[in-house]
Amino acid sequence: VSFFQEIPQAAPDAIFHLTAQYKADTDPRKINVGVGAYRDDSLKPYILPVVKKADAILFNDETLDHEYQPIAGQKSYTTAAAKLILGADSPAFVEDRVVAVQTISGTGANHTAAAFLKKYHKQGAICLLSKPTWANHKAIFNNVGIEVAEYPYWKPSTRGLDLEGMLGALEKAPEQSIVLLHACAHNPTGVDPTKEQWQQIADVMDKKKHFPFFDCAYQGFASGSLDQDAWAVRYFVQRGFEMFICQSFAKNFGLYGMYGIPEIGSWTGMINLTTGLSCLFLGERAGNLTVVTRTAQQAQHVLSQLEILQRSEISNPPAYGSRIVDLVLNDKALYTEWTENLKTMSGRIIEMRERLFEKLKQLETPGTWNHIVDQIGMFSFTGLTAPQVKVLKEKYHIYMTENGRISMAGLSSKNVDYFAEAINDVVR
Numbered sequence: 449v450s451f452f453q454e455i456p457q458a459a460p461d462a463i464f465h466l467t468a469q470y471k472a473d474t475d476p477r478k479i480n481v482g483v484g485a486y487r488d489d490s491l492k493p494y495i496l497p498v499v500k501k502a503d504a505i506l507f508n509d510e511t512l513d514h515e516y517q518p519i520a521g522q523k524s525y526t527t528a529a530a531k532l533i534l535g536a537d538s539p540a541f542v543e544d545r546v547v548a549v550q551t552i553s554g555t556g557a558n559h560t561a562a563a564f565l566k567k568y569h570k571q572g573a574i575c576l577l578s579k580p581t582w583a584n585h586k587a588i589f590n591n592v593g594i595e596v597a598e599y600p601y602w603k604p605s606t607r608g609l610d611l612e613g614m615l616g617a618l619e620k621a622p623e624q625s626i627v628l629l630h631a632c633a634h635n636p637t638g639v640d641p642t643k644e645q646w647q648q649i650a651d652v653m654d655k656k657k658h659f660p661f662f663d664c665a666y667q668g669f670a671s672g673s674l675d676q677d678a679w680a681v682r683y684f685v686q687r688g689f690e691m692f693i694c695q696s697f698a699k700n701f702g703l704y705g706m707y708g709i710p711e712i713g714s715w716t717g718m719i720n721l722t723t724g725l726s727c728l729f730l731g732e733r734a735g736n737l738t739v740v741t742r743t744a745q746q747a748q749h750v751l752s753q754l755e756i757l758q759r760s761e762i763s764n765p766p767a768y769g770s771r772i773v774d775l776v777l778n779d780k781a782l783y784t785e786w787t788e789n790l791k792t793m794s795g796r797i798i799e800m801r802e803r804l805f806e807k808l809k810q811l812e813t814p815g816t817w818n819h820i821v822d823q824i825g826m827f828s829f830t831g832l833t834a835p836q837v838k839v840l841k842e843k844y845h846i847y848m849t850e851n852g853r854i855s856m857a858g859l860s861s862k863n864v865d866y867f868a869e870a871i872n873d874v875v876r
C-alpha cells in the first residue's frame with residue numbers, strides 16, 4: 449500500500465489560479481486586478497531604479513561571498529529594518545529593548561512570529577484576525593496550532609471601518625489574546641483606522657492586556673511616506689506596548705521573488721547552470737521580524753530563542769535580497785533615491801484611484817464610490833458582489849477575487865476607462 453494513496457487533491461490557491469486563467473485569456477482587453485504585485489503604467493513588473501543600482505554595486509563588490517549568513521541575518525540589515533519601522537529615535541532603541549531576525553519576506557516573519565508565540569505565549573491563547581484579512585493569516589496561525597477568531601473590520605454599509613464592532617470584539621476576547629493588526633494599507637480592504645481610532649484600539653488592547661502583532665507589508669508604499677505608514681506601530685510603542693512587527697520588503701522594494709537573469713551594467717549573462725554559476729539565481733525574499741520588549745534583558749532572551757527556532761526552520765536566511773535592502777537603508781544617497789521610487793509607485797496607485805473614481809462619477813454609475821479614493825494602498829474593496837465579479841470575468845475579461853477586491857496596480861491610463869465602463873454596466 450502507498451501512504452500517498454490517502455492524500456486528496458487540494459484546491460488551487462485562489463489568486464494563483466486567477467492569474468493562470470487570466471494568462472490563458474486571449475482577449476486583448478483583458479485586465480488582471482487580482483494579483484497584489486506592483487505594475488507600472490504599461491502594466492509591466494517594475495524594477496526600482498535604486499534596486500538596479502544596488503544590484504550593480506553588489507555585483508561588482510569583490511568582498512562579497514556566498515558563505516552562510518548569521519542565523520538571525522546580518523545585524524546591519526535587521527537593525528536598519530527595525531529602525532525603519534520604529535524610527536531611529538524610538539524609546540525602544542534608546543532603552544535597548546529591540547531585537548530582530550531576518551525572515552523569508554513578510555510571510556516568513558508571520559510564520560516565525562506565530563511559531564514563537566505557540567511556544568511561549570499563554571497556552572491556548574487565540575489570535576484575533578480582522579474580518580476580512582490577508583488569506584494567509586489564518587493558515588499561518590493554524591499551521592503552528594494557534595486557533596484564530598475574527599473581529600469585525602469591514603462595514604459593508606459604509607464601505608469603511610466597523611470600529612464599534614472591532615472594539616466590542618477586542619473587549620469580549622479573553623485577556624492576553626494575540627491581536628493581528630495591519631500596520632497600514634489593510635489587505636484586502638484598503639481601509640485603515642484614523643489616528644483617533646488607533647487610540648481607541650490601543651485603549652482596549654491595553655485594558656485587556658492583548659498582544660499587538662503588527663503585520664507591515666506596505667511601509668512607504670501606501671501613502672508614499674515611510675513615517676506616515678509607520679505611525680500606528682510607533683504610537684503603540686509610545687504607549688508602552690511590547691509587540692511583534694512583521695516587515696516585508698516585497699512591495700516597497702519590488703523584491704517579490706527570485707531574480708534569474710541579471711543584466712547588470714554592461715554585462716549581460718547567459719547562464720550555464722553546469723558551470724556552477726547558480727549563484728546568479730538570486731534569492732530575494734527579504735523580511736524582518738522586529739520585537740519590542742519591556743526590558744533589555746528580555747530582548748536578549750527573546751533573540752536567543754528566536755535564533756534556536758530559526759536554526760531548526762531555515763538554518764540561516766538567504767543573503768541577496770537583504771543585501772540590497774541593507775545597502776539602500778544604510779546609504780544616505782540610495783535611501784533618498786528609494787524614497788523617490790516609493791513616491792513613484794504610491795503616486796501611480798493614488799492617481800489610478802482618482803481616475804477610476806472620476807470616470808465612475810462621469811458615467812453616473814449607481815452607488816457611492818468615494819471609498820475608491822478614501823482607501824489606501826494597493827487594494828480597494830469595491831463592494832462588487834460575487835455574481836458581478838463573475839460577469840466582469842465572463843463578459844469583460846476582467847479578473848478579480850470573488851470578494852470584489854481589486855489591485856489598483858492592474859489599472860493603467862490605457863485600461864482604466866474600460867474598467868470603469870465595465871463596472872458601470874454590471875452594477876446597473
Ligand code: PLP
Nearest residue numbers: 553554555582635663665696698
Ligand atoms: N502580509 C500582508 C498583509 C500581505 O498583503 C502580504 C503580501 O501580500 C504579506 C504579508 C507578505 O508578503 P511577502 O511574503 O511576499 O512579503
